[in-house]
């Protein structure tokens with residue numbers, strides 16, 4: 090158990106605490122506040138610029154409520170996702186996304202208009218969207234704590250009752266006692282520098298597991314994005330116009346942005362650099378592409394590369410669960426986690442409910458973030474309101490698996506944290522472990538990861554910015570263990586999970602894989618709701 | 625990575641210190657400085673917010689590129705991202721009003737064929 094926050098530190102109370110201020114967290118905060126409860130939102134970075142949405146444009150699963158369109162939208166990823174999505178959830182998310190996008194229009198988001206003057210509501214520009222969300226959240230009376238990463242959840246015998254962390258800009262510890270908590274900390278991209286993703290280290294997965302919640306679909310966690318080798322800009326849509334070449338100008342047969350990513354990976358693994366050129370877009374089309382997706386071109390323009398004409402080296406950068414679909418298991422319609430008082434939304438939660446095991450990027454994730462955020466916000470507000478007077482007399486304790494302390498920890502801890510991070514990255518980044526999965530590769534990696542967890546779990550972690558990094562290293566280690574344990578258990582290929590030793594999909598494994606546990610990781614199966622089979 | 629805080633341009637408004645998600649900047653006296661460059665995730669958000677275009681994020685995520693301020697000014701790179709987004713004073717419209725990337729369709733052959741036609 091960890092030492093409580095110090096007396097002089099920032100101590101607050103609220104009905105609902107939202108952890109994470111990306112789209113999921115801000116929608117959760119807005120929706121909870123609209124129910125008339127007191128809400129605090131804490132972000133590791135800055136609510137408005139932090140997370141995977143803020144730096145770039147996102148497509149949104151915005152589909153008019155017309156039966157034919159909706160059916161087509163639902164069918165679009167159903168098979169690719171290994172038939173693990175559920176009808177009822179897709180309907181709810183499509184409805185709520187439609188509603189929320191229209192609300193954004195009313196709240197002042199400057200949607201483009203088409204030739205007939207109708208607003209075009211199928212995408213959002215991150216900087217604009219998240220700046221507006223911050224404004225709306227503040228207007229709703231929510232208190233925002235920026236640069237205030239959570240280090241651990243607080244709980245008593247009735248359930249989760251708040252969280253504690255540190256303010257990274259002044260070094261002070263903080264804690265919030267709350268009736269309910271929404272985890273909206275995003276996914277885990279393992280500090281790979283994918284665009285906007287270095288704040289996303291799986292912290293929420295670890296917090297949830299420490300509170301006794303479980304995860305779902307962690308085998309669907311190996312999203313890799315094509316991007317220029319030098320760049321952080323993992324915008325992949327336009328690579329559908331690309332051809333891929335070797336240095337001598339000969340074509341890389343079979344390489345492509347969708348199915349052909351593995352061809353690129355195999356070449357990179359063999360030490361053969363692959364180059365790309367967007368020569369599938371003719372000259373008349375190029376200016377049209379430039380109008381949209383501007384930050385796709387930013388790195389090229391700054392280096393004087395013309396991506397339509399010049400070859401540039403590419404790599405596959407790990408985005409982990411951010412554009413994967415695994416996350417905290419959802420147990421009810423309010424995005425509850427099964428632990429009293431604890432809710433999850435956005436990339437922190439599983440997105441299998443709407444896209445199964447195939448990437449949630451490109452529209453589904455954004456829709457899920459805003460709708461699950463709303464569901465969780467409503468659920469948390471109702472739960473907290475239901476606690477009544479009872480909530481005033483709680484004395485919750487911290488749940489961190491490593492002791493969190495106030496006193497100085499030993500010298501050299503920062504260097505050790507960096508070593509742990511590198512060690513985890515060495516397990517999750519390599520294509521021959523994480524992309525091309527085999528029993529042997531996964532099992533031996535898991536052994537090393539289990540060892541890494543053991544080494545870290547009894548470390549004393551100080552409530553300082555350095556301590557935040559230590560907790561991130563733990564969260565990434567835990568995430569990798571749930572990932573590979575689930576991947577090992579799924580002895581077939583389904584969605585983005587590809588087993589080299591089981592290349593086909595197996596009807597008898599048409600189920601979810603639930604995982605959890607800290608010192609002992611476990612995996613078990615769960616039925617997919619029956620009605621999903623109807624599609 | 626973040627490579628430059630222009631000492632000539634910075635007005636000490638602290639916005640970059642506030643908005644940087646990974647807490648890269650600090651104030652030194654009245655000016656912002658790059659205090660933890662190794663934590664930079666090359667997300668370009670600080671550039672978008674700086675009101676006087678004093679910041680430059682090089683597109684290289686890993687290597688330090690050491691650009692020359694005068695060259696950046698002459699080539700129009702200093703402040704170019706804020707301008708793209710349309711957050712510069714006097715911008716005619718914002719990127720949000722322009723961007724109609726059809727993300728669902730961009731992946732399909734049929735759609736690309738159609739776009740090539742429109743392009744012509």
Ligand SMILES: Cc1cc2nc3c(=O)[nH]c(=O)nc-3n(C[C@H](O)[C@H](O)[C@H](O)COP(=O)(O)OP(=O)(O)OC[C@H]3O[C@@H](n4cnc5c(N)ncnc54)[C@H](O)[C@@H]3O)c2cc1C
Nearest residue numbers: 109111112113133140141148239275435436451452454455
């Ligand atoms: C380059 C790129 C392009 C994408 N394009 C699309 C697209 O076109 N369409 C689509 O649907 N999806 C897309 N996605 C996915 C989409 O961005 C995410 O699904 C979405 O951002 C999820 O929202 P979120 O609120 O759950 O998480 P995020 O937006 O990632 O926000 C999480 C927040 O939690 C905070 N946080 C993390 N840990 C802690 C902690 N310990 N304490 C406090 N706060 C914490 C972070 O600082 C961050 O602000 C894309 C992703 C990437 C990387």
Ligand code: SF4
Nearest residue numbers: 634635637638640674
């Ligand atoms: S945002 Fe720009 S002007 Fe403001 S402190 Fe930072 S560098 Fe200086």
Ligand code: SF4
Nearest residue numbers: 644664665667668670
């Ligand atoms: S590019 Fe992003 S991470 Fe780097 S300094 Fe600017 S805001 Fe911070």
